[in-house]
Amino acid sequence: MRCFSVGLAFAAALSQLLLSAAPSNAADIDRGREIYAANCAVCHGASGKPDAGSAVVEGLGVMPADFSDPLFNSREPAADWEMVIKYGGHAMGLAEQMPAQGDVLSDENVLEVTGYIKSLADTRDYPPGEMNLMLPIRTKKAFPEDEVVYVGRLTDQDGDNAYKQVLEIEKRIGQRGQAILELVHESEGSVSELAEIEVGYKHALSFSQKHILSGAAVIAIPVEAEGDGELQTYLAYGARLSPSWIVQSSLRLKFPFERFSDGELELAGIAHYVHSPWPRRVFPAFEVVATTPFKSANGDLEWTALPQIRIGLTRGGHVALNLGMEFPLSDQSWDQRYYVTLLWDFADGSFFQGW
Numbered sequence: 052m053r054c055f056s057v058g059l060a061f062a063a064a065l066s067q068l069l070l071s072a073a074p075s076n077a078a079d080i081d082r083g084r085e086i087y088a089a090n091c092a093v094c095h096g097a098s099g100k101p102d103a104g105s106a107v108v109e110g111l112g113v114m115p116a117d118f119s120d121p122l123f124n125s126r127e128p129a130a131d132w133e134m135v136i137k138y139g140g141h142a143m144g145l146a147e148q149m150p151a152q153g154d155v156l157s158d159e160n161v162l163e164v165t166g167y168i169k170s171l172a173d174t175r176d177y178p179p180g181e182m183n184l185m186l187p188i189r190t191k192k193a194f195p196e197d198e199v200v201y202v203g204r205l206t207d208q209d210g211d212n213a214y215k216q217v218l219e220i221e222k223r224i225g226q227r228g229q230a231i232l233e234l235v236h237e238s239e240g241s242v243s244e245l246a247e248i249e250v251g252y253k254h255a256l257s258f259s260q261k262h263i264l265s266g267a268a269v270i271a272i273p274v275e276a277e278g279d280g281e282l283q284t285y286l287a288y289g290a291r292l293s294p295s296w297i298v299q300s301s302l303r304l305k306f307p308f309e310r311f312s313d314g315e316l317e318l319a320g321i322a323h324y325v326h327s328p329w330p331r332r333v334f335p336a337f338e339v340v341a342t343t344p345f346k347s348a349n350g351d352l353e354w355t356a357l358p359q360i361r362i363g364l365t366r367g368g369h370v371a372l373n374l375g376m377e378f379p380l381s382d383q384s385w386d387q388r389y390y391v392t393l394l395w396d397f398a399d400g401s402f403f404q405g406w
């Protein structure tokens with residue numbers, strides 16, 4: 052069956068699991084500690100936890116985050132911190148009280164002090180923020196996060212066009228988990244309905260600085276739509292191939308409650324070209340999706356291609372827009388689909404911060 056070769060491609064991607072991060076060099080960490088004590092501790096506190104009672108911290112009017120908190124420390128990519136340290140809080144959408152250090156510290160010093168503040172919490176059990184990769188349009192994301200996402204989809208087809216809108220609310224739970232709530236609205240011709248609600252849970256199974264693998268289960272409950280609903284399960288994988296290329300892939304199985312054997316398999320993959328460390332840029336990506344019913348005769352495999360761009364809207368990129376167009380590569384009942392995705396990573400600040 053065709054889906055086996057598709058499965059093999061996924062297994063090949065999983066072999067990337069063997070990649071792991073290089074450990075930080077102890078001498079660099081020592082230099083980082085000295086830089087931190089001299090330049091940063093007055094505001095950020097000797098241990099990385101700011102001293103709320105100190106006159107300096109009170110005078111700032113904004114409380115620096117606690118580097119010794121493992122959840123916070125793990126979820127921020129080191130590269131973002133290097134940018135904040137070099138160019139200051141304002142440049143990355145944070146408070147301007149965080150001063151730019153680019154004139155005082157060399158690039159090497161910035162790496163050393165970042166390495167040091169990363170060492171202030173034991174984050175081994177937390178997926179690293181490096182693996183919070185750009186959101187694809189159809190491929191499932193592996194990183195457990197705090198995010199609100201709106202997806203609008205227009206399907207151009209014979210007869211009335213169809214519209215689908217999804218509101219996703221994703222909330223980090225503990226070290227590796229994420230709760231999922233999705234509201235799906237559909238309209239076509241005279242029908243316009245809150246089709247279903249989806250509730251689920253995602254768990255990071257394996258991760259390093261270079262890869263992440265998660266598993267999830269979601270139950271789709273019909274509201275106004277017909278049917279008994281379905282169980283969806285997926286594996287989601289992400290990896291950094293080089294500083295500028297990231298790939299993500301997901302394998303999803305959908306089991307209708309009426310008859311599990313009527314379900315389908317979906318394999319999706321995407322490559323993003325990350326050409327700049329500045330989040331407020333346009334990043335191109337190319338995505339491919341294949342779906343097939345479990346009971347497929349070979350001809351039922353549907354392929355689509357989905358070129359897209361991500362546009363960082365805020366200076367820190369915690370609010371971003373995705374625009375994409377999907378084209379059928381096999382025989383399909385529709386001509387094209389257009390997507391608009393607006394995402395807000397609410398762990399990184401309010402929606403209105405940092406524009």
Ligand code: HEC
Nearest residue numbers: 090091094113115116132135136140145146148149152164
């Ligand atoms: C004058 C006080 C002050 C000094 C000195 C200072 N910082 Fe900050 N820093 C802040 C404040 C305030 C914030 C919080 C900004 C916000 O959350 O909007 C911050 C934020 C940061 C962040 C971003 C954390 C996040 O929210 O993602 C990093 C990283 C950081 N500082 C590192 C350093 C390092 C390293 C040094 C020394 C080289 C340093 N800071 C020196 C006040 C300071």
